[in-house]
Amino acid sequence: MFFTSNTKMQFKDIPGHQKIKTFLAHSAHEGRVAHAQLFWEKEGYGGLALALAYAQYIFCEHRSETDSCGECPSCKKVSRLTHPDLHFSYPVVRLTGKAAAPISTDFIKIWREVMIANPFTGVFDWLQTLDIGNKQGNITVRECQEIIRKLKLKSFEASSRILIMWLPEYLGVAGNVLLKLIEEPPPDTLIILVSDEPDQILATILSRTQLVKINPPADDDIADYLINHYQLDRQSALQIARLADGNMQAAIKMVHEESGEMETLFRNWMNICYRFKTKDMVVWVDEMAAMGREKQKNLLLYAIHYLRESLALPYTGNENVKLLETEKKGAAFLSNVLNFDHYNQLADLFDKAHYYIERNANPKILFLNLSMDLSHVLRKTRTI
Numbered sequence: 029m030f031f032t033s034n035t036k037m038q039f040k041d042i043p044g045h046q047k048i049k050t051f052l053a054h055s056a057h058e059g060r061v062a063h064a065q066l067f068w069e070k071e072g073y074g075g076l077a078l079a080l081a082y083a084q085y086i087f088c089e090h091r092s093e094t095d096s097c098g099e100c101p102s103c104k105k106v107s108r109l110t111h112p113d114l115h116f117s118y119p120v121v122r123l124t125g126k127a128a129a130p131i132s133t134d135f136i137k138i139w140r141e142v143m144i145a146n147p148f149t150g151v152f153d154w155l156q157t158l159d160i161g162n163k164q165g166n167i168t169v170r171e172c173q174e175i176i177r178k179l180k181l182k183s184f185e186a187s188s189r190i191l192i193m194w195l196p197e198y199l200g201v202a203g204n205v206l207l208k209l210i211e212e213p214p215p216d217t218l219i220i221l222v223s224d225e226p227d228q229i230l231a232t233i234l235s236r237t238q239l240v241k242i243n244p245p246a247d248d249d250i251a252d253y254l255i256n257h258y259q260l261d262r263q264s265a266l267q268i269a270r271l272a273d274g275n276m277q278a279a280i281k282m283v284h285e286e287s288g289e290m291e292t293l294f295r296n297w298m299n300i301c302y303r304f305k306t307k308d309m310v311v312w313v314d315e316m317a318a319m320g321r322e323k324q325k326n327l328l329l330y331a332i333h334y335l336r337e338s339l340a341l342p343y344t345g346n347e348n349v350k351l352l353e354t355e356k357k358g359a360a361f362l363s364n365v366l367n368f369d370h371y372n373q374l375a376d377l378f379d380k381a382h383y384y385i386e387r388n389a390n391p392k393i394l395f396l397n398l399s400m401d402l403s404h405v406l407r408k409t410r411t412i
């Protein structure tokens with residue numbers, strides 16, 4: 029369970045939306061791309077991710093009939109959001125002390141970071157990341173003029189240019205500046221608007237775009253995504269998918285909350301074992317036994333994952349290790365005190381416990397026994 033640090037931008041990496049993917053790929057393949065399109069979705073359905081995969085498909089040097097290759101230089105640049113012919117526009121806020129109205133490129137670094145980590149991010153979280161207090165986000169007149177200027181330039185590498193505007197509802201009346209551009213973009217220019225609330229967009233803009241209606245991804249598709257990206261078991265993944273109701277952003281948040289809970293459980297447990305507090309140990313075991321088999325199995329899988337990543341930490345480095353920021357501290361501590369032999373013994377204990385839990389072992393006896401064994405290994409590492 030970890031943040032995906034290198035989200036890919038191919039169609040196949042986005043859960044659901046098969047019909048739209050086929051439609052987009054097919055129209056690009058046939059060279060019949062409408063020059064201004066409005067992706068109409070609800071937050072978290074994956075509109076921005078689809079727009080990115082679409083842009084990657086259009087620019088790809090070795091695309092198939094259904095998807096980009098994901099490997100060519102163009103694909104790599106799109107997936108890093110650095111392709112020089114792919115422009116972005118999104119709501120931003122005025123920075124304190126700056127006289128000029130803000131434009132999207134002022135925030136491009138943080139935009140790349142946030143959207144690469146999670147292209148399903150919603151506007152609330154995006155604006156929170158900009159640390160704005162109570163300021164409103166918007167897309168300014170100056171930004172619109174900047175877009176017009178950029179799209180007049182020749183394309184750099186690709187044969188066309190693409191502008192993805194995320195949340196055009198934040199344009200307000202500034203949108204009037206763009207009317208002519210949207211009605212008649214320069215040659216070989218594609219404008220994709222991705223909107224959560226099309227009824228907030230100027231009617232004059234709406235009427236100039238081709239509408240692409242995006243439905244929520246199915247529960248099964250969301251569950252598959254969570255299983256592949258966050259190593260959840262099917263039952264928990266489906267449960268989260270149902271609660272998320274098509275909103276991938278909400279689903280990913282729930283995964284992180286669950287993994288935060290695992291982290292706390294695991295950390296308390298290791299503390300108790302390390303200090304060999306038998307009273308606390310019995311209380312902890314009783315609580316764990318009451319949690320049900322799925323959660324018990326998840327904790328043991330989490331323990332194995334955590335251990336493996338902390339063993340790898342000195343070799344892979346902080347950047348590549350598959351742990352949350354909060355987990356890295358504990359992992360660094362473990363990798364300092366445990367030697368390879370300790371790791372093996374602990375991994376073996378967790379692995380066996382998982383095996384017996386799956387075969388209906390009594391959880392109270394199993395977790396108490398396991399805690400004693402863990403204490404034994406952990407205490408061998410104590411130097412005080």
Ligand SMILES: [Zn+2]
Pocket residue numbers: 087088089090091096097098099100101102103
């Ligand atoms: Zn490619």
